[in-house]
Structure formats: structure tokens, C-alpha cells
Amino acid sequence: MNSIKKFFTELLQYPSAFIGMMYIIGLVIFSIYVVIALPYDEAISLWRGDENTWYKTPRTAQPKWVNWFREEDLPETFSFNSADQLDTKTEEFSNGTNKILISFPFEYNSELFPQEVSLYFKSNYDAKQPFVNVKLITPDGRTINLNSFSIGRTHTYRLSQDQKLQRKFFGISPEKGIFVDPTLDNDDPTLLKAVPGTYELVVEGVAFEENSSLDAELIVYGHVYGWAGTDHRRRDISIALMWGAPVALTFGLLSALGTTITTMIIAAVGTWYGGWIDEVIQRITEVNLILPFLSILIMIGTFYSKSLWVMLIAVIALSIFGGAIKGFRAVFLQIKEAPYVEAARAYGASNWRIIMQYLVPRIVPLLIPQLVILIPANVFLEASLNIINLGDPVLPTWGKLIQNGVGNGALTQGYYYWVLEPAFVLLITGLSFALVGFSMDRIFNPRLRGV
Amino acid sequence: MSTDNKKTLLSIKDLTLYFNTQKGPVQAVDGVFFDLGYKEAVVILGESGCGKSSLAKALLRLLPRNVARYDGQVYLEGEEIMAMDEEQYRQNVRWVRMSLVPQAAMNSLNPVLKVGEQVAEPMIIHHGVKKEEALVQAAKMFQHVGVPVDFLDRYAFELSGGMRQRVAIAMSLVTAPAVVILDEPTSALDVLTQANIFNVLKRLKKELEVSFILITHDIATSSELADRVAVMYAGQIVEVSDAHSFFREPLHPYSRMLMASVPRLRANQEPEYITGQPPSLLNPPTGCRFSARCPKRFAKCSEEPPIINVDGIQVKCWLYAN
Numbered sequence: 066m067n068s069i070k071k072f073f074t075e076l077l078q079y080p081s082a083f084i085g086m087m088y089i090i091g092l093v094i095f096s097i098y099v100v101i102a103l104p105y106d107e108a109i110s111l112w113r114g115d116e117n118t119w120y121k122t123p124r125t126a127q128p129k130w131v132n133w134f135r136e137e138d139l140p141e142t143f144s145f146n147s148a149d150q151l152d153t154k155t156e157e158f159s160n161g162t163n164k165i166l167i168s169f170p171f172e173y174n175s176e177l178f179p180q181e182v183s184l185y186f187k188s189n190y191d192a193k194q195p196f197v198n199v200k201l202i203t204p205d206g207r208t209i210n211l212n213s214f215s216i217g218r219t220h221t222y223r224l225s226q227d228q229k230l231q232r233k234f235f236g237i238s239p240e241k242g243i244f245v246d247p248t249l250d251n252d253d254p255t256l257l258k259a260v261p262g263t264y265e266l267v268v269e270g271v272a273f274e275e276n277s278s279l280d281a282e283l284i285v286y287g288h289v290y291g292w293a294g295t296d297h298r299r300r301d302i303s304i305a306l307m308w309g310a311p312v313a314l315t316f317g318l319l320s321a322l323g324t325t326i327t328t329m330i331i332a333a334v335g336t337w338y339g340g341w342i343d344e345v346i347q348r349i350t351e352v353n354l355i356l357p358f359l360s361i362l363i364m365i366g367t368f369y370s371k372s373l374w375v376m377l378i379a380v381i382a383l384s385i386f387g388g389a390i391k392g393f394r395a396v397f398l399q400i401k402e403a404p405y406v407e408a409a410r411a412y413g414a415s416n417w418r419i420i421m422q423y424l425v426p427r428i429v430p431l432l433i434p435q436l437v438i439l440i441p442a443n444v445f446l447e448a449s450l451n452i453i454n455l456g457d458p459v460l461p462t463w464g465k466l467i468q469n470g471v472g473n474g475a476l477t478q479g480y481y482y483w484v485l486e487p488a489f490v491l492l493i494t495g496l497s498f499a500l501v502g503f504s505m506d507r508i509f510n511p512r513l514r515g516v
Numbered sequence: 517m518s519t520d521n522k523k524t525l526l527s528i529k530d531l532t533l534y535f536n537t538q539k540g541p542v543q544a545v546d547g548v549f550f551d552l553g554y555k556e557a558v559v560i561l562g563e564s565g566c567g568k569s570s571l572a573k574a575l576l577r578l579l580p581r582n583v584a585r586y587d588g589q590v591y592l593e594g595e596e597i598m599a600m601d602e603e604q605y606r607q608n609v610r611w612v613r614m615s616l617v618p619q620a621a622m623n624s625l626n627p628v629l630k631v632g633e634q635v636a637e638p639m640i641i642h643h644g645v646k647k648e649e650a651l652v653q654a655a656k657m658f659q660h661v662g663v664p665v666d667f668l669d670r671y672a673f674e675l676s677g678g679m680r681q682r683v684a685i686a687m688s689l690v691t692a693p694a695v696v697i698l699d700e701p702t703s704a705l706d707v708l709t710q711a712n713i714f715n716v717l718k719r720l721k722k723e724l725e726v727s728f729i730l731i732t733h734d735i736a737t738s739s740e741l742a743d744r745v746a747v748m749y750a751g752q753i754v755e756v757s758d759a760h761s762f763f764r765e766p767l768h769p770y771s772r773m774l775m776a777s778v779p780r781l782r783a784n785q786e787p788e789y790i791t792g793q794p795p796s797l798l799n800p801p802t803g804c805r806f807s808a809r810c811p812k813r814f815a816k817c818s819e820e821p822p823i824i825n826v827d828g829i830q831v832k833c834w835l836y837a838n
Contacts, residue, residue, distance in 0.1 A: 339581070403623070404618065404620050404623040404624040405623060405624045405625055405626045405627070407578065407618065407624070408616075408618050408621075408624035408625075408684075408687075409626065409637070410578060411576055411578050411610065411611070411615075411616045411618060412610070412611040412615065412616075412637065412638040412641065412687065412688075413606050413607075413610045413611045413612075413638065413641050413642055414637065414641055415606075415641070418641065422626075422629075423626055426628045427627075427628060
């Protein structure tokens, strides 16, 4: 216990190690928090959710913090729901018809247009569908009749895709058309500006049954969302960024641990017993060293399974008989001849005891820095596998985000945040482990210490 | 033969150990014989390279890979241990009834184990006791060899050479074996520490039921402990004698010259030395192996000398063949 404390005191004297350590500790705490706060099943169902799950968020929206760097803030998303906000709805029943009036007055403060405007209806009836008429009252008092239609139990009216309305606004897409001042005649559509002020969207519904009901939800989609933005399927990127942390740590740690510890034990066994056991291990290593690592992973991913766990096992299996065996063997050969090992043999320590208690502890100082540096290497490997389309199809990970972004035109259409955010966390994570690893190497490996 | 009133604890007959090398087999131990009684100390004397340490290895079966020939009979309390298989030997003999203080004992402590745990290791391995109990036993042994008990928690590098040697001795005694082989226990120690270690060994011989086989080239200090002396030359035993008569007057010419080479304090006498070098064990000469350096060489010496019993002293020299 004391020596561990001493080790950390020594380690933290390197500022780089301190920064790296803080980040790693933070990442571990964050990962634990994520797994508790957003359990696996919930995260997966959110990440694999369709438009119904994500109808409230804008498509490919930038993160909110981009507004800090802009002169004019990008509008945010806002919504109203008559089912929650009862004061927006009035009902009047007469002559067998139920007249429902839903009114959403809203303040629009930006000169920029929203991304989309949509209305989601829900109704209850026995046989006869309710009928609605949707109109908008602008700040200058004009009333724009948007559309009227009868609705089923659920109905989505996407204003932005209303062709009839677009013609009415002379080709300007409707989510812009409703906000512009018609008196300003501007030929250049890129110079169009929204008029700020209080708008009111009115839904006049008529239901034909006594017990029927009608509710509407208005969503005016902005251009920014959350701290990480959204992707092409309206999903919140922060889910993948957050869940990427535990996945990356697990993959990196398990593969690094699994590889180095088994490699070390195999090297120790081979060196200790020598003879044909050592020969076999060395030959397997040499053959394994020339096997094409990535090609085998691609084959496994294509023909068998892309599951993270399958890949993890494949990575470990292919790395066990790696170059490290040669390095460990060189050290073990030296330790094997030490007088105290011969003494241990003399007092009857079994082979296994000598390997585990006499050989292995001597190599741990060499092993720990290597292990720490191997973790980010495997985190990057997992990301790379995602980028060449061998990522786990279910799990949200950092590499997956980059692959999704690149695959959906993030780089050509300016969704830079979609690729840069995961790339940034990958970079920082790799850097932190490397900083700590190099400092550990300096502590454990006296030859690297300054003279 | 040991004196009749003592029962024989360990009896070695014709023990042979050859190593393979690129130049051919090395006859490191060739037909070695001697007996060891209960609570007795036998000193194996000989110069460097005469096969003393190989004898220790042969007795404990700590054989390297290049063994060419390994046979003979070793009876431990009447039981033939050469016939045991490796596992039987490990469980019943090595460190249970016969243990070793290895050469360079100071380096034979595991640097990552505390010395207390190190001393407890043989107990844990052989008697399957719990670590706590083994540590209690180790503490007892520390008292026997004169190491402060609070050293249990130290690492080997925190100890002086003499202390490390004592720890190594404690480790060899912790399983209460009948025979302890001490392979050059005081090499690389200063004379004061040597004297200390020998005092500890003498006390242990009195206090514990243990016999020592002391392998050394140091005649002066070995006389402190020896009950009997066996002289080794070129892989063979040339003389086995009781200590009393040996230190007064050894019989074999080699033993005599060995004795004469010991420097005496304040005596106005140059220590003598033996001209020439011991023969190569790769291809030892036929006949007496010492004959090439022997001042009393005569015609018979080109034939292999028999072992001749002179008043209970066994000597391998034609001079005593009537």
C-alpha cells in the first residue's frame, strides 16, 4: 500500500502525468456516471430509435455553444403541446359538433429562419374523423391560411413540405415564407430575413362526435441542439459521445490487460520450461507476427460477427503471440538464471510457484507502462474498425460517430461538429494515456531518467 | 566409516555426476563416498573446481540440463533416495529432510519478497501451513540464527551481507531437516562476520537436531565446526578422516600440502603452495589424479589407487597399501 502511494507521489511530480491522470480519473468517473444515469438498454433504444423517438429534435443541428462564437444567435427549437398546456385549448360543444380551438402564440426573436415547422395531431373518435383548419397570425396582423385537412388518430403536418403552400409563397419554402415581410420585395432568396415579433398559430378543429378529442403539438425546429448537436436521424450526438467513453475504456482496458497478462504468462512458462515448449511458443509467435492482423479482423467482421466482444476476443487472440513475447522472454531468460530462482528450486518451490512468484513479479515494472500505452492504441483500433465499417452495429461509440458523420456527408455539408467532437475526445483520451504511460516508463525504467 | 556408537544418517556410495559439454563429458563428481552421522558435521575440503558444489547439486538433485551421467547410491536414514522419482524426491527429501544454503547465499534471496516471507516459503511449500503460522516459525528461526525479529518485514537489499547469510541459513533450517548442506557459507564475508556465522552454526548444531555438510576451501574456519573431514580432489574423494587426526596430521599427500598452504599468524614461515594445476576433468589422467603434482610420486601411481583403511581413516593413495 505504501509503495503504491509512493509511486503515485513520484508520478504526479511530472505535470504531464498529472494532467493525464486527472483526465483518466475524470473519464472513469464519467463512464461510471453514464452507465448509471443512462443504462445500456435505454441508451441503445434511444440510439436505435427512429423518427418517432426523435421527432422533437432538429436534423443535423449544431451544438448550442456555437452561438457563443456567432454575432447572431442561431434559433433554438421550441414546442407547444395542447395536451400539456391546457390554456391553449378551448372546446365548445353544440349541435352534435365539437368545436375545438387551439391557439399557440409564440415570440419569434431571431432574424434567421427555423429549420422546419411541424404540427403533430392526436385525436380520438369512433367513426368520423375530425377536421382541422390551420392558420397563422403574423405580428403585423395578417392571417395566413396554411392548410385544412381531416386527421386520423395521429397525423403529422409538415409545413416545410407543403407544396401548395410553397407555391403560395412564390417558391420560398413555407417555414421561411410564414416569417418574411411580404412588403419587402427581395429577389435574392439568400437575403431573406424573418420578422421578429409575436406570432400565433391557430388550429380550428371540428370533431363530429361527443366524446372525440383533438390535441396538437407545434414544433418549430431551430438550428442548434444540446451540447453536442444532432445527426441526420435527429439523434442527439451526446448519447454516442457519452456512451463512447465506457465502451472505449472497456475495450481498451480489457484488450490491453488480456493481451499483456496472457503474453507475459506464456512467455514466462515458455522460458521456464524451455525445450520444446519454448520452441513451440517461439514458432507460433513468429508465424503469428507475419499474419495480416487487419485483414483477419475484416474477414471476421464480414463473415462472422461485428460484435464488439467478438472483435475484442479476436484482437486479444491475435495479439497474445505478438512481438512482446520476444521482449518478455529476453528478460525472463535473465531472471531465470538468478541465484534466488535456483534457490527457490532448491527449496522445492513448484514450477508454477516459481513462475508466478519469482519470475512474473520482476517483470511487472516493465509491463505497467507498456500496458498503459497499449490501452489508447486499442481504443484507436476500435475507432478504426468502426471507420472501415467493422464497428459494433448496436453500440454507440466514438468511432461509429465518425463513420456515420463521414458516411452522411458531414465533411462536404459542413456538419464539422459531427466528426470533430468524437475525434477530439479520442485524441484527448489517447494523449492522456500516453502522457501517463511515458511518465511511468520514466519512473520504472531507470535508464530513461535524466542523468 | 563413522564411529560405531553413532548411527549413520546419510550414506553416500559411488555418487557420480558427469556434465555434457561441447568438448565431451566433464567428470565433475566421480565415485564420491562418505557417511554422515546424526548431529555431526562433515567438511568437504578442496580447491576451486574440484567438484564440491557439483556434489551439493548432486545430493539435492538440482541438476542442470546438460547432465550426462548421474548415478550412485545415497541412503538417507536407510532409505535409498536416488531411486525416487522427481516428484517423490521434491516432496520427501528436498528441503524436508535435506536442505541447502547455496553458494552466494546473499544473492539467493528473492528481491521482491520480504525476508520473513522468504524464510516462510519452504514451510508454506512443503507443509502447506498458512502464511501466518509459517511467519511465526520464521520468527523462531530468526532468533536461532541471531537476526532481530523485526527484520522479518525487510527486503533482502536492506540487510547486510552477514544478515543475509543468516537469513539464508534460517531458510535452510525452517523445515527442520536432518541434513543441511552449506555451500561456501562464508565466502565474500569479512573475517569477523565469518567468525560470527560459524559461532551461529556451532550453536545451531548443539541446539537443533541437525547434521551439516560444510563445503569449503577454507581449512582454518572449517576446523571450528568439523567432526569429520572429507578431502576432494578432481571430482574424487581422496581422504575421509575424523577431524581430530586430520588437523593434527592428514595422510594423503594432497591433504598435507593443503594444510601446509594455510598461512599462520605471526609465524616466520612462508605458506607453501602446490605446483601445477588440477587436471582437467574433461579428460582426467588414468591412475592417481594427483600424481602429476605429487612430490611422493612413484611407479604405482599410474594405476588407479584403491581406498585404503588406515585406523578408521579412508585414504586413496598407494603410499598406504602396505
